[in-house]
Amino acid sequence: MGADIVGELIDYQLRVNGHEHDVAEAWLGENLLYVLRERLGLPGSKNACEQGECGSCSVLMDGKLVCSCMVLAASAVGADIVTVEGLSAGENELSDVQAAFLAEGGVQCGFCTPGFVVSVHDLLEHNPDPTELEVREAVSGNLCRCTGYGRILAAVRAAQETRQE
Amino acid sequence: MSTALGTRRRRLGESAARPDGVPKVRGEFAFSSDLFSEGMLWGHIVRSPHPAAAIRGIDVSEALRIPGVRAVLTSDDVPGRKTYGLDYPDQPVFAWDVVRYMGEPVAAVAAVHPETARRAAAAIIVDYAPTEPLTDPVAAADAEPIHPLGNVLHRQRVRTGDPDAAGTVVVEGRYETGMQDQAQMGPESGLAIPAEDGGVDLYIATQWLHIDQEQMAACLALPLEKVRLHLAGVGGSFGAREDLSMQVQICLLALRTGRPVKMVYSREESFLGHVHRHPAVMWYRHHADAGGRLVKVEARIILDGGAYLSTSTAVTMNAACMAPGPYRVPNAVVEAVAVRTNNPPCGAMRGFGAVQVCFAYEAQMDKLAAALGLDPVELRLRNALKPGDSLITGQVLRGTAPVAEVIRTCVAAPLPAGVPMTTAELELPGGAGRTADRDRVRRGVGFAVGIKNLLYGGGFDDYSSARCRLEDGVATITCAAVEVGQGFVTLAQQIARDVLGGVDVVLAPPGTTDIGSAGSTSASRQTWMSGGAVQAACLAVRDRLLKSVSSRHGVPQETLDIVDGRVVSLDGQVDIPISEAARGDVLEETVDFHHAPTAELDVDGQGDAFVSFAFAAHRAVVDVDLDLGLVRVLEIATSQDVGRVLNPVQLVGQLEGGIAQGVGLAVMEEIVLDHGRVRNPSFTDYVIPTALDMPPVHIAALIEEPEPGSPMGAKGAGEPPMVSSTAAVVAAIRAATGLELPRAPVRPQDIALAGSGPGPVAGSGPITQEVSP
Numbered sequence: 044m045g046a047d048i049v050g051e052l053i054d055y056q057l058r059v060n061g062h063e064h065d066v067a068e069a070w071l072g073e074n075l076l077y078v079l080r081e082r083l084g085l086p087g088s089k090n091a092c093e094q095g096e097c098g099s100c101s102v103l104m105d106g107k108l109v110c111s112c113m114v115l116a117a118s119a120v121g122a123d124i125v126t127v128e129g130l131s132a133g134e135n136e137l138s139d140v141q142a143a144f145l146a147e148g149g150v151q152c153g154f155c156t157p158g159f160v161v162s163v164h165d166l167l168e169h170n171p172d173p174t175e176l177e178v179r180e181a182v183s184g185n186l187c188r189c190t191g192y193g194r195i196l197a198a199v200r201a202a203q204e205t206r207q208e
Numbered sequence: 209m210s211t212a213l214g215t216r217r218r219r220l221g222e223s224a225a226r227p228d229g230v231p232k233v234r235g236e237f238a239f240s241s242d243l244f245s246e247g248m249l250w251g252h253i254v255r256s257p258h259p260a261a262a263i264r265g266i267d268v269s270e271a272l273r274i275p276g277v278r279a280v281l282t283s284d285d286v287p288g289r290k291t292y293g294l295d296y297p298d299q300p301v302f303a304w305d306v307v308r309y310m311g312e313p314v315a316a317v318a319a320v321h322p323e324t325a326r327r328a329a330a331a332i333i334v335d336y337a338p339t340e341p342l343t344d345p346v347a348a349a350d351a352e353p354i355h356p357l358g359n360v361l362h363r364q365r366v367r368t369g370d371p372d373a374a375g376t377v378v379v380e381g382r383y384e385t386g387m388q389d390q391a392q393m394g395p396e397s398g399l400a401i402p403a404e405d406g407g408v409d410l411y412i413a414t415q416w417l418h419i420d421q422e423q424m425a426a427c428l429a430l431p432l433e434k435v436r437l438h439l440a441g442v443g444g445s446f447g448a449r450e451d452l453s454m455q456v457q458i459c460l461l462a463l464r465t466g467r468p469v470k471m472v473y474s475r476e477e478s479f480l481g482h483v484h485r486h487p488a489v490m491w492y493r494h495h496a497d498a499g500g501r502l503v504k505v506e507a508r509i510i511l512d513g514g515a516y517l518s519t520s521t522a523v524t525m526n527a528a529c530m531a532p533g534p535y536r537v538p539n540a541v542v543e544a545v546a547v548r549t550n551n552p553p554c555g556a557m558r559g560f561g562a563v564q565v566c567f568a569y570e571a572q573m574d575k576l577a578a579a580l581g582l583d584p585v586e587l588r589l590r591n592a593l594k595p596g597d598s599l600i601t602g603q604v605l606r607g608t609a610p611v612a613e614v615i616r617t618c619v620a621a622p623l624p625a626g627v628p629m630t631t632a633e634l635e636l637p638g639g640a641g642r643t644a645d646r647d648r649v650r651r652g653v654g655f656a657v658g659i660k661n662l663l664y665g666g667g668f669d670d671y672s673s674a675r676c677r678l679e680d681g682v683a684t685i686t687c688a689a690v691e692v693g694q695g696f697v698t699l700a701q702q703i704a705r706d707v708l709g710g711v712d713v714v715l716a717p718p719g720t721t722d723i724g725s726a727g728s729t730s731a732s733r734q735t736w737m738s739g740g741a742v743q744a745a746c747l748a749v750r751d752r753l754l755k756s757v758s759s760r761h762g763v764p765q766e767t768l769d770i771v772d773g774r775v776v777s778l779d780g781q782v783d784i785p786i787s788e789a790a791r792g793d794v795l796e797e798t799v800d801f802h803h804a805p806t807a808e809l810d811v812d813g814q815g816d817a818f819v820s821f822a823f824a825a826h827r828a829v830v831d832v833d834l835d836l837g838l839v840r841v842l843e844i845a846t847s848q849d850v851g852r853v854l855n856p857v858q859l860v861g862q863l864e865g866g867i868a869q870g871v872g873l874a875v876m877e878e879i880v881l882d883h884g885r886v887r888n889p890s891f892t893d894y895v896i897p898t899a900l901d902m903p904p905v906h907i908a909a910l911i912e913e914p915e916p917g918s919p920m921g922a923k924g925a926g927e928p929p930m931v932s933s934t935a936a937v938v939a940a941i942r943a944a945t946g947l948e949l950p951r952a953p954v955r956p957q958d959i960a961l962a963g964s965g966p967g968p969v970a971g972s973g974p975i976t977q978e979v980s981p
Contacts, residue, residue, distance in 0.1 A: 050323070070321060070323055072323060073323075077322075080242070081244075084244075085235075086235070086238075086239075086241075086242035087234070087235020087236065088235070089239070089241075089393070089394075089443075090241055090395065090472065091393045091394065091395065091443070091475065091891075092475040092890070092891045093474060093475065094475065094890060094891070094892065096475075096890070096891035096892055097393065097475075097891055099393060126235070127234065127235035128234070128235050128236075131234060137230070137233060137234070141233035141234060142233075144229075144233050145225060145226070145229045145230065145233055146225075147857075148223070148857035148858065148860065148861050150226060150229050150232050150233060151444075151693035151694065151695070151861055151865065152392070152393065152394065152442060152443050152444040152692060152693025153228065153229075153232030153233075153237055153239075153441075153443070153693065154239060154392075154393035154394040154443030154444060154693075155393050156232050156233055156235075157233075157235040160233060160235075176632060176634055176635065178899075179899040179900050180634065180899075180900060182899045183898040183899050183900040184898075185898075185899075186393065186891065186896060186898065187393070188390075188391055188392055188393050188444050188446070188865075188868075188869070188896065189393075189444055189693045189861070189865045190861055190864060190865050190868075191861075191863075191864030191865045191866075191867055191868030191897075191902055191905065192864070192868070192897075192898075192899045192902045193860065193861075193864035193902075193904070193905055194857070194860065194861055194864065195899070196899065
């Protein structure tokens with residue numbers, strides 16, 4: 044298959060959720076979102092716009108929140124990448140933010156949810172006690188079309204309160 | 209920090225948890241774009257860059273020479289009917305001699321890598337001869353036909369009473385609404401897998417599996433049973449998935465190559481590849497007597513249907529029948545026409561014809577109140593529909609119609625405080641980019657009420673099938689109802705638990721292979737229709753179970769109940785787990801649920817065309833920057849007629865989400881067209897509300913009057929929040945600015961460049977509030 048792809052093919056390794064993954068015979072032009080979803084079996088990061096506007100593909104790269112659709116995958120070599128799949132402690136567990144999204148009704152179609160979950164983790168990591176305006180600002184790079192954000196903001200508040208207990 | 213997974217077994221009326229919630233928050237829920245099959249190819253559709261052109265030839269030879277390309281298809285490769293359509297098949301799978309809108313499919317490619325497929329698509333040479341596009345909907349009906357079926361897609365007249373009746377006070381206006389996009393987060397996507405029997409299995413995000421199957425089978429020239437659809441995870445819909453998107457093309461590619469084919473639209477392709485909300489031009493004249501009672505409503509409504517029919521017939525019918533709004537109108541002369549143009553095709557979007565007219569009739573009610581010197585809320589109350597009243601179609605309201613209640617409770621909500629000098633800049637109009645003076649910010653309050661018909665009507669029997677299978681104490685529900693995010697899956701479990709006494713409930717994956725149609729996830733109908741089917745199937749199983757326990761134990765059936773997974777009798781004599789009560793038997797019942805029949809409208813638009821109606825009221829508070837024309841919506845208060853609350857959290861989610869789309873249409877969302885060309889097919893240029901744009905929603909009241917005929921008493925709740933929220937926001941901007949603003953969305957230039965307009969005038973809007981800078 045590789046030889047049929049137009050363009051240069053390369054091999055490299057990515058460190059995702061603490062594991063090294065081999066990426067073999069990949070087209071150089073692939074973005075991180077595509078490689079996560081289509082090559083590494085990690086489709087949790089979503090593809091709602093693929094131009095950095097919707098936040099559905101949010102991941103943490105060396106602790107920094109990025110849109111994985113805007114990162115050339117081959118340029119992420121050496122970085123510590125955390126996706127939504129890497130946020131909870133184990134298979135039968137939810138992170139506090141994930142649990143809050145469920146409890147408060149922050150999930151409808153769910154397509155934006157993984158991106159929101161990653162963004163909110165990032166927010167609470169850097170600002171454990173944000174004001175409502177700071178929360179709205181922090182998640183304004185994540186688009187949701189189902190909820191009107193009301194239950195999502197309630198979920199952030201709930202997660203924030205849980206952390207302060 | 210972590211939380212262990214728990215299950216909550218809540219019943220109807222409680223905020224039960226979504227069964228798909230855990231996989232969704234963990235990123236493990238399989239949406240249609242997440243699918244994978246060994247050896248799969250990637251499909252890509254080639255689309256017309258022109259809104260109108262003749263096709264003189266298509267040269268695919270260059271594309272086929274690219275290594276990795278496995279198939280290139282055009283119209284010649286469609287084995288069956290070359291067109292499709294929900295109502296009438298006038299839309300080509302691939303255009304052959306002419307393209308009628310920008311984005312119309314012309315060819316499709318399958319290749320080993322998505323980039324290869326994109327490059328192959330770019331290498332296909334289509335020889336277009338562009339022609340002058342027909343883009344003015346007002347001129348379209350009389351223009352040269354752009355399709356053999358003509359330019360009038362549907363004309364709906366509604367006439368009642370005396371056409372010459374006149375009131376002592378008359379107000380009129382011309383109103384417009386723009387083309388709104390559903391902007392569902394999940395792009396169109398699917399995976400088609402060719403089968404050994406010559407058929408195909410398609411995993412797809414859609415709104416109605418069985419109607420897709422019918423349309424696809426005709427185009428693929430396959431019998432229905434060889435076109436098997438399986439629901440893949442749906443990332444929102446709002447009408448965008450009611451028509452076919454890629455379904456036929458992706459299956460053709462899979463059948464041609466003998467390989468699984470995956471296709472995922474980019475966001476740009478999604479904007480070009482699904483229908484939108486019809487833009488409308490509406491002329492209204494309202495007559496009232498001196499006491500503020502409506503005498504007559506005249507309306508002429510033109511809906512731009514774009515290049516193909518889609519659902520224009522039903523949208524036009526809704527717009528015509530709902531033209532006066534939720535008011536008693538003894539005399540009416542209404543005509544709604546959907547026309548064909550070279551603009552993008554328009555069809556279903558949340559609110560479906562009721563949104564456009566609400567924007568116009570509520571502006572008219574405010575104008576009328578001003579002309580009468582009446583309080584606008586009082587004017588609405590004097591004319592509000594109530595049970596027993598007739599619509600302009602002659603249909604008598606037999607169900608609940610708490611119009612006055614939604615109005616009264618909504619306006620009674622307390623208003624938010626004024627703008628303090630200390631307001632953070634982010635909280636002023638324009639947010640972070642604000643440059644205007646605080647003392648040029650004006651506040652306005654606006655109010656609107658809307659009506660939305662529920663379920664399909666006009667004589668169409670949109671039944672739903674569901675099956676309940678009780679085995680080893682577990683109830684498995686099979687129903688093809690599509691979950692798009694609204695929460696039907698939660699309700700289906702709640703309903704089954706309610707009927708079967710807290711039994712464990714499993715939902716089978718929806719598809720076309722195991723059960724009949726559930727109808728569409730649209731028209732606010734699935735809770736009523738598929739919820740009704742699930743309830744009926746569970747009741748039938750419950751009846752069989754209790755009958756058998758009754759005869760075995762010699763206790764009357766009516767003294768038996770199922771409580772917490774056990775069959776118990778009133779006298780305590782029987783108390784056995786469900787799994788034992790069935791004694792190893794599998795109890796299975798399948799039920800087709802139908803709503804009360806409806807009638808087609810006659811030539812004057814008269815007839816009992818609708819099953820039920822829901823009403824909502826919205827009050828918007830806005831701050832407007834007069835210099836830059838920027839608007840910040842501070843709060844939306846709402847009351848809604850919901851029949852019965854089945855899941856409080858999900859219901860709130862429907863209200864808040866629908867209002868967000870209404871706010872979007874009011875102040876920011878519009879597909880911008882330039883001679884038929886879409887200028888903003890991206891989330892950079894087509895903006896939808898973010899968490900900074902969307903105000904808090906204050907739910908003043910949920911009116912619970914159980915609806916007769918609805919199996920659980922509930923009314924569909926998804927559409928009413930969208931119907932009148934736009935009208936309320938624009939009314940508030942009018943109140944703040946004193947401008948007429950007859951068009952939604954209100955753009956900054958409509959305010960800032962309104963010229964030597966009258967400026968803010970207290971009392972010019974429906975309800976005004978002094979601003980305190």
